Amino acid sequence: MKTAWVFPGQGSQTVGMGADLTATPMAKDRFIEAETILGWSVLDKCQGDETELGKTLYTQPCLYVVESILIDLLKDKGQRVDLVTGHSLGEYSALYAAEVFDFATGLNLVKRRSELMSEAAGGKMVALMKFDRSQLEEAIASIPGVVLANDNSEQQVVISGTPEAVDQLCSQVKSKRAIALKVSGAFHSPLMAEAATKFKQLLDEAKFTDAKVPVLSNVDPTPSTSATILKERLSKQMTGSVRWREIMLALPQQEITQVLEVGPGKVLAGLLKRACSEIEVGNIRSLEDF
Template identity: 40%
Template sequence: MKHAYVFPGQGSQFPGMGKNLYETNEQAKALFEQANEILGFRISDVMFTGSEEDLKKTNVTQPAVFLHSVIAFLCAEHPAPAMVAGHSLGEFSALVANGVLTFEDALRLVAIRANAMQKACELQPSTMAAVLALDDVKVEEICAAVTAETGAVVVPANYNCPGQLVISGALKGVEIACERMKAAGAKRALILPVGGAFHSPLMAPAKEELKAAIEKTTFRTPSCPVYQNVVAAAVTDPAVIKQNLEEQLTGAVRWTQSVQAMIADEAAEFTEVGPGKVLQGLILKIKKDAVVNGIS
């Protein structure tokens, strides 16, 4: 039986995140200072003393969550992972954990990704919405129908767990889709307080910018498989890992399917590494008797 490590994405941040690591571990302190230098500003100060509002800015949130996760992983004593996965941004953390990316290269890519996504968000009104207690196939059908009828793009973006799917797209498309989801029996269809349509075709400009950076970065052979968001399957070929990471910005996060694939491949224990316990909760909704814990 195998030990899986999973890494959270945007939304897990909180004021004070990582401060205890910095104050109690010399290796962690050195990594935070290295990150400050790479990013060109003291992100550690924002993480440790900034407000919730400060941490919501995409160019801060993404590197902050990445740093908390990766530094916690590198500084903790734990069994070697047999498999890794990350939710959206968390996939970059997972690729450091299994040796595909260096800490420095991954942080640079995360910073480029965050800034590119922020710029893409500003190009047109767009958003995301959580749909609860409606069959995935029905959500997919409604999204496709709204896009075809109105020309306003809306797509399934995050398959988080059974009964929880996030949709993403143009503001008009998401609003119409939400009304139809509720009419079709969804318990809730709630627009989320996000600034853009992550994991949708509207992220295409950001994808091109990130792709250019990824192509210049060395991807090494992993120490264990990564279960990537867009394919929800184990991947070990660095060239394929690179391609899937490029597709991730405009493709769906198939988290439910990824966890199911890890369980099918004999994952017996899941350790969430980084801020919060979001992924532990989702995994328990995917498999009620899963063994979950965390490193923060």
């Protein structure tokens, strides 16, 4: 039986997440270390106001810290994993789980990523549910300034780009639902190029080692353990598409029979159950789930 761990990204945060973890000494130490790096308390943000927690600047570090604690608790309990992957921000948790970098290196990267992404302005992102994929692909190809940012499943995607281009696409492509996301910038699109260039300076300096287990990256859903390749893929992530639909389809090909979604929410588990019904799916969100 082969197991994969998958890690959710921005949008899966919930008020109160991580609070119960303080019952373990390791988690207490981790929250203190995080506060030293960030200059603010993850626990305070997680137990505070939903709007505040939903700000990119706070969401991303909070998710990474909580997910990293859950990873270490799983390992402390002797849980083995054969492959890891994460959705957008969740890729940082996946790389931490694969021991590509240590906790502090990951958090410093996430801190900088969250700062740059929260400063991004002038873009728009819209989630589309139940649409004609060929019609969507034609519209993306013909409208400059809009891209497929998150290919989450056969019937759920997020488009990203200039507000005009996104609105034009939404008027051309029929969908059951179109929901504008509460973000300031066009994440996972070429509009993030300036932020990605600034981020690359810190990423180039960060120490990566070869992964202990294969990682499926957002921009390339083929397994790799190479530190060089994984860093290169991560450097393209801010402007590249999250190819989650392909990642899910790759899991059975890698002989994965069980998947644990590690982190708050159940979004990835829900997508997986629909896309790969033969895979057993579970969630690890809190101490209770152990």
